[in-house]
Amino acid sequence: MRQGLKVFGELLVTLLFIFGLVFGISVLFHPEWLGIPNWPIRLSSQIVAAAGYTLIPGFLLWLMTKLIVSKNITELIYFYFGRKYKNIESTVNKFTILQIDKEKNSRRYIPAVFIETIDVKERLRYFTEPFKFYPKVVDIAKRDIGKSLFITTLHQIHYPIDEIYFPKLGNKNNLNLKCELACEALDEYSDMVNIVGEKAGRLKEEHLERIPNDKKHIYTYHYVNLEFFSSYERVKEEAKKNFKLLSDNVALITGRAGHGKTNLICNFTENFLLKKGKLCLYFTGRDFNQMEENETIEEAISRIVFSETDFKFSDILNLTRLDNNHDFLFIVIDGLNEHTNLIQFALSLEQLIQRCNDKNVMIILTCRSEYYEERFGKLSKLSNLSILPMEGFGIELSETHQDYLIEQYFQHFKIPLDLGSISGHVIEVFSEDKLMLRFFCEAYEGVDNLPAIHDIYRFAVFENYLKKKAEAIEGLFESLTEIIRYMVSNSRFSNIHLQDLSEETQAVIENAIYENVIVRKDLVKVPGIALGNQEVVNFVYDEFREYLLASHLVIDWHHDNLLARTEIERLVQATFPIAEGLQRYLCSWSIENQDNNLLDLLSQFDLFESVFIEIIFQVPDELITGTFLEILRNFFWQSNINARKIIIALIYRCNPEFFPNLNIGFLFEQISIMNGDQYLDLIQTGLVPILSFETTPMNSICNAFIIAFQNNRINDESRSNILRLFLSLSGIEDTKWLDRYDDLDRYPAMKTIELIKGYYSNKEFISILKECQSTIQVESVKEAIGNLLDQYGG
Amino acid sequence: MKFISLPDDKFVFRMNKKYSKKQFLKKCDVNKGTFGEIFALEIYNKMFEDAIDVIAEYKKYYSDEYDSIQEFLFWRYCIPFETLDEIFSESGRSSYIGIFSDYSLHLEEENEFSRAFKDLFEKLGKR
Numbered sequence: 001m002r003q004g005l006k007v008f009g010e011l012l013v014t015l016l017f018i019f020g021l022v023f024g025i026s027v028l029f030h031p032e033w034l035g036i037p038n039w040p041i042r043l044s045s046q047i048v049a050a051a052g053y054t055l056i057p058g059f060l061l062w063l064m065t066k067l068i069v070s071k072n073i074t075e076l077i078y079f080y081f082g083r084k085y086k087n088i089e090s091t092v093n094k095f096t097i098l099q100i101d102k103e104k105n106s107r108r109y110i111p112a113v114f115i116e117t118i119d120v121k122e123r124l125r126y127f128t129e130p131f132k133f134y135p136k137v138v139d140i141a142k143r144d145i146g147k148s149l150f151i152t153t154l155h156q157i158h159y160p161i162d163e164i165y166f167p168k169l170g171n172k173n174n175l176n177l178k179c180e181l182a183c184e185a186l187d188e189y190s191d192m193v194n195i196v197g198e199k200a201g202r203l204k205e206e207h208l209e210r211i212p213n214d215k216k217h218i219y220t221y222h223y224v225n226l227e228f229f230s231s232y233e234r235v236k237e238e239a240k241k242n243f244k245l246l247s248d249n250v251a252l253i254t255g256r257a258g259h260g261k262t263n264l265i266c267n268f269t270e271n272f273l274l275k276k277g278k279l280c281l282y283f284t285g286r287d288f289n290q291m292e293e294n295e296t297i298e299e300a301i302s303r304i305v306f307s308e309t310d311f312k313f314s315d316i317l318n319l320t321r322l323d324n325n326h327d328f329l330f331i332v333i334d335g336l337n338e339h340t341n342l343i344q345f346a347l348s349l350e351q352l353i354q355r356c357n358d359k360n361v362m363i364i365l366t367c368r369s370e371y372y373e374e375r376f377g378k379l380s381k382l383s384n385l386s387i388l389p390m391e392g393f394g395i396e397l398s399e400t401h402q403d404y405l406i407e408q409y410f411q412h413f414k415i416p417l418d419l420g421s422i423s424g425h426v427i428e429v430f431s432e433d434k435l436m437l438r439f440f441c442e443a444y445e446g447v448d449n450l451p452a453i454h455d456i457y458r459f460a461v462f463e464n465y466l467k468k469k470a471e472a473i474e475g476l477f478e479s480l481t482e483i484i485r486y487m488v489s490n491s492r493f494s495n496i497h498l499q500d501l502s503e504e505t506q507a508v509i510e511n512a513i514y515e516n517v518i519v520r521k522d523l524v525k526v527p528g529i530a531l532g533n534q535e536v537v538n539f540v541y542d543e544f545r546e547y548l549l550a551s552h553l554v555i556d557w558h559h560d561n562l563l564a565r566t567e568i569e570r571l572v573q574a575t576f577p578i579a580e581g582l583q584r585y586l587c588s589w590s591i592e593n594q595d596n597n598l599l600d601l602l603s604q605f606d607l608f609e610s611v612f613i614e615i616i617f618q619v620p621d622e623l624i625t626g627t628f629l630e631i632l633r634n635f636f637w638q639s640n641i642n643a644r645k646i647i648i649a650l651i652y653r654c655n656p657e658f659f660p661n662l663n664i665g666f667l668f669e670q671i672s673i674m675n676g677d678q679y680l681d682l683i684q685t686g687l688v689p690i691l692s693f694e695t696t697p698m699n700s701i702c703n704a705f706i707i708a709f710q711n712n713r714i715n716d717e718s719r720s721n722i723l724r725l726f727l728s729l730s731g732i733e734d735t736k737w738l739d740r741y742d743d744l745d746r747y748p749a750m751k752t753i754e755l756i757k758g759y760y761s762n763k764e765f766i767s768i769l770k771e772c773q774s775t776i777q778v779e780s781v782k783e784a785i786g787n788l789l790d791q792y793g794g
Numbered sequence: 795m796k797f798i799s800l801p802d803d804k805f806v807f808r809m810n811k812k813y814s815k816k817q818f819l820k821k822c823d824v825n826k827g828t829f830g831e832i833f834a835l836e837i838y839n840k841m842f843e844d845a846i847d848v849i850a851e852y853k854k855y856y857s858d859e860y861d862s863i864q865e866f867l868f869w870r871y872c873i874p875f876e877t878l879d880e881i882f883s884e885s886g887r888s889s890y891i892g893i894f895s896d897y898s899l900h901l902e903e904e905n906e907f908s909r910a911f912k913d914l915f916e917k918l919g920k921r
Contacts, residue, residue: 116869125855132855133855136851136854136855143844147844271859272859275858275859276858276859398801398872399801400868400872400873400874401872403874
């Protein structure tokens with residue numbers, strides 16, 4: 001009704017305007033009107049009569065044509081004057097809002113932790129609003145082509161090339177044609193710039209002549225870059241994909257489990273489609289599980305969305321035709337692979353896409369990569385479909401977003417911490433391992449008195465996580481036990497066939513899969529059997545699986561020690577993918593529980609050295625006793641590889657208040673009893689390996705601290721130890737420093753000291769220098785400190 | 795007038811207007827045919843031809859999705875909120891914010907080029 005009134009109002013204003021215009025012109029060009037009695041009324045009636053004679057037949061003709069062409073006069077009347085389409089619009093919107101809320105409640109979509117850096121969201125924008133984004137796609141194509149190494153080189157050598165021309169978008173109806181023409185323009189431009197001869201990077205003779213003589217010398221310097229024609233081809237292909245996307249009406253996002261497809265699509269639906277008032281319907285693959293035989297997806301949609309049987313899918317399509325505010329109906333289906341009958345669903349989907357080809361419908365789908373290839377692969381043959389893979393280059397987070405993500409996770413899971421109360425090392429762990437961040441947050445959700453976190457104790461995190469999940473999901477503990485038992489007895493640690501598990505466990509898996517962090521279902525091929533794909537179960541996080549396996553063996557260790565010994569000896573063989581992880585958690589458990597017998601058993605295995613060095617830094621500091629420090633000391637002196645690992649772990653422990661037992665003092669202690677040869681073998685060669693190219697562990701340490709100082713991430717308690725650390729490393733010489741990308745010196749520690757000196761008072765600086773000079777015996781270090789003392793007036 | 799280096803050799807800057815080539819060269823006060831002119835033109839191309847005019851981009855494509863330009867710059871260009879506060883700290887109308895990337899521009903280093911660049915930028919800031 002409101003829309004009808006709006007149109008009527010606009011029409012009235014236009015008519016009044018035309019009337020005024022004609023009235024004015026008549027008076028202006030025929031002033032004799034002014035002499036006629038009652039002239040305004042007579043002139044007005046003349047204008048109205050003339051307009052009536054001209055317009056009424058035209059209007060009637062237009063109305064007749066409109067009614068005959070649309071053949072839908074009733075719907076038109078319903079739309080302008082009835083409630084039917086208002087009801088449909090509001091039901092569709094309410095349905096989608098409700099669906100998104102459901103995803104939020106199940107924690108499949110956590111809006112607070114959604115980070116949108118990936119290109120996929122941008123490309124979804126192009127797909128959804130092609131008319132609006134066409135100029136942007138053109139702009140990006142021009143910019144990227146201009147920046148490609150090949151075209152830049154052509155400009156550098158002054159080879160005359162024209163700019164690429166893309167057609168302008170006139171009206172909405174010719175979008176597809178213009179996109180096709182844009183792709184043709186890209187191909188034609190390729191032919192034009194493909195001027196390199198057979199000899200790598202050299203121009204063909206006839207093209208060489210086109211470079212001005214006074215610029216030919218530039219060509220001799222830059223011609224090698226002309227070898228990289230692929231730099232142009234890559235951006236050309238990318239641009240063609242974007243133009244195709246603008247003209248397609250199905251977009252399919254593929255990606256591996258846990259890569260954030262659901263988060264992305266829910267965010268896009270909520271903050272783009274709904275926010276912009278688009279007409280959209282959101283479903284998951286599971287929503288179509290109850291489809292009846294011979295039921296189409298359109299019928300299923302009508303059944304799911306409308307409780308009133310008199311509304312149909314076609315009514316929503318009518319709405320897009322009648323309402324100028326809704327160009328399209330957007331159908332979003334997340335997780336095609338979640339449907340229980342994939343073969344039938346794939347067929348129904350294909351039919352839906354084909355039927356919607358000439359309708360105002362845009363379809364956005366998401367699917368796990370491996371399921372897509374196996375079960376929905378036929379879709380890729382459809383010419384109007386674009387695939388948007390959510391993997392590979394471009395999905396890494398920037399540092400800005402990483403920090404933001406951690407804070408958002410903490411806020412969402414009510415963890416009373418912020419970036420200031422977790423150490424740089426923990427930030428690094430969370431940034432590199434998002435699953436650990438999720439496990440940590442779920443494990444400590446709502447815990448009020450959480451102290452500052454200086455290190456991640458994985459054993460404790462998993463223990464808390466499992467306890468919470470077991471309380472929330474009935475039968476989880478028993479099911480996980482069954483899966484782990486199966487793994488141990490069959491020496492099979494991944495792709496566990498569902499049919500090998502009990503019905504109860506299968507039911508629990510179905511339940512837990514939806515949450516998507518503990519276990520997931522995958523599709524694997526059964527060798528030798530045609531069409532033999534089977535659904536299997538895997539742990540989402542390998543570390544969690546290894547923790548569970550270790551816990552299982554620890555229980556056996558107490559009940560049947562002999563059996564457990566045999567099992568451990570068998571499972572830690574290097575041939576098993578779980579060998580290292582299992583040893584790490586067993587080692588962690590034995591240190592935390594002071595079980596020297598288990599540690600003795602583990603020490604017999606090859607990986608013990610590296611496992612122990614890693615794990616000793618992952619157990620709470622108060623549990624590290626003298627015995628463990630002695631083992632670590634032995635390992636330190638055994639090889640420069642061990643020394644390097646220990647030093648890198650110790651640099652995060654410069655504050656002895658947080659780590660009273662194992663801190664950077666351990667390193668100072670070792671260096672203080674070293675002679676020059678030992679320093680060269682363990683420290684110099686450990687931190688600047690002979691075969692190192694772009695950078696060295698030493699340079700990474702230096703750069704990490706320089707940045708930490710610049711970003712004010714160094715606390716007062718650590719400052720003096722950091723200076724002691726670099727003084728202890730000041731004897732390290734990097735003879736290949738000129739070949740590296742770092743801006744450090746031949747003596748990287750000395751350069752670092754120079755850069756961070758401003759953060760110390762002169763008194764403090766000199767006092768630490770003198771202290772180190774007296775405790776360290778290594779000549780090269782003593783000399784370096786002596787030079788610093790001379791330089792800074794000590 | 796702000797010019798800030800971002801990670802990955804990106805730069806963001808804010809100006810009170812978008813200069814034409816003629817205005818820019820005049821402001822730089824360089825003589826025709828000199829190295830100074832070549833240098834200024836190179837900088838002009840970076841800042842006004844190659845750079846993305848983010849205010850225009852925001853208004854044209856993203857203003858109905860993001861509530862503020864700061865939010866847009868945070869999400870689309872990964873600019874931390876602290877840096878954005880710095881960019882927007884100066885009052886007054888900012889009609890041009892540009893972002894460009896250049897791996898060869900080491901402005902944090904003290905050398906002839908970075909000094910010349912900073913001088914030039916200072917000149918642009920003066921009315």
